[in-house]
Each structure stands twice: as C-alpha cells, then as structure tokens.
Amino acid sequence: MTGNISRRNVLRGAGVAVLGATVAGWATGCSSVAVGGPASGAASNLLETAKSQGFLRVGIANEPPYTQVSADGNVTGCEPDVLRAVCKRLGIDDVQGIVTPYESMIPGLNANRWDVIAAGLFMKQSRCGQVLYSEPVIVSTESFATPKGNPKGITTVANVLADKSLRIAVLPGGFEEGVLQSANVPASQQVKINDGRSGLEALKANRADAFMLPTLSLQALAKDDASFDISKPVDDAPRTGSGAAFRNADAAFHEAYNKELAAFKKTPEFATILTKWGFDATVVEGVTAEELCKTAG
C-alpha cells in the first residue's frame, strides 16, 4: 500500500516498525526514517527542508485529547492540529506523526528522529533547558483516577506522601512522575505503566491505588471505561502547559513558528481547534513559555 503524505501516515519512533505505508522516496521496514531535518551539525534550515519535502515530522504520544492517531493513521489531537494549521501558514503542507513514549520525545528530537514535538509535553525547567518551546497552546491540570468512590481518599500529592502504603501509577519520564519525585514520593510508591489503558489496568488489578494523568486525558479514557472515578484537579501539582518543542539548532524555525502562532491564536480557528478537543482557549491567553518554564522539575 503506498500512502501519501496528505494521509499523514504514522511511523513508530524509537526504531519500531513503520506503521504507515511506504512513503514515496522513503526507506521502509523496521528503522525509523532518516529523512527530514538537516544532517546533524549542518546549519539548520528546517523551514526550507520541510517546505520542499511537504511535511514536518512530529513526535506524538497518542493520548487524546492532546494527541490522537486514528485507525487509518491520521494524526490529530489538539497539539498536532494546531501545529498543522501553523505549518500551513508557513508553507508546509502537512505533518508526519511518529508515535513515541514521553520519555523518548526530547532524546528523539535531538537525535533528529523527528523535527518537532507536539504532544502536550508539559513545560518545566528540565525540559525547557533541552529544547526551544513555542509559546503555549494549552494550559491544563492533573488528576487522579481511583477506584469508584475513591476508597483511600487520594486527592492530593500530600495524601500520597502521608501514607507510605499508597501506590500511584505514572508514565516513566512523564510529568506526573516528575511531580511525585519533586515531592520526594519514594520509588516504592510509584508504579510505572506505559499508557492510559495500562494505568487503568493497574487500578483494576489492585497494583496501584491511583493513576495520575492530565484531567482531560482521564476524561477521554472514561468515555470507554466507566470503572473509575476522576479527582478534581490536584491542587498541589503545578499547573503548566505545552506548545511545540524544537531543537535548539532550529532557532530560526522556532522564531518563524512563534510569529505565525501568535497570528493564528487571534483567529477563530485556534479557539475552534481547542474547543473541539475540550480545552478552553481563554485559559492560555497571556500565558508565556517563559512563565511556564519556571515550573519546577
């Protein structure tokens, strides 16, 4: 099956097999493609490269509503949809999604496996020191998924710290893991899981007492699984947000992107995209990357 870029084929990152089709001119098979950003060390002209090849390679997670890969390989979700709209304003026809775990996103970006991250990779000091974030597209909150009725009363990180028997499922390298680590929650209380569904499985199997994930991600999971409750936003977890993340070498692209993003944010389409995915576009008004990059962790 020969796909075309406009169908936004999806490749799996980190060397996993190609999920999409053979894309004209690209090697396929089990290696992630090497096409795309300029060779490492070369002066970066990512914008011209992306315009000439017709797409930008984006690292995503497939965690609705932040990112979503449909059955036929279409890459959507709040952040890829905003990225695609701004790329079109820059003269880049489309985005090519590569699914990868959160912990691999920045290493993969800096290894030139993809050219940008648009996945709801929340801004915090340690990440902002490794990449160039665009101005934020979303600001969001964290919640706990718990068994019905929240039998152990887990609503804050302080609750977890106060009871050493509590076990919290988190994604390795994810923002929630960082929140627990910053609060000195011991590793013995952290249950590492790979994605939303395995977090819910950990609850059902009593391997965890709660599962920490962004509030909207848990609400998306609840549409297909009514077995758990979702806490109110965790008031002792930092509120932060995210936008596209670029390599430091791609500062020219980052500057051009931010300029177009600022203009796009003033159009009705920006609010339409955010609302479609359950975000409130007014929450991010006036919020800056500089401010969110002060988030501890």
Ligand code: 6CS
């Ligand atoms: O930024 C992160 O690491 C977190 N972001 C999202 C959208 N989901 C979980 C992940 O840990």
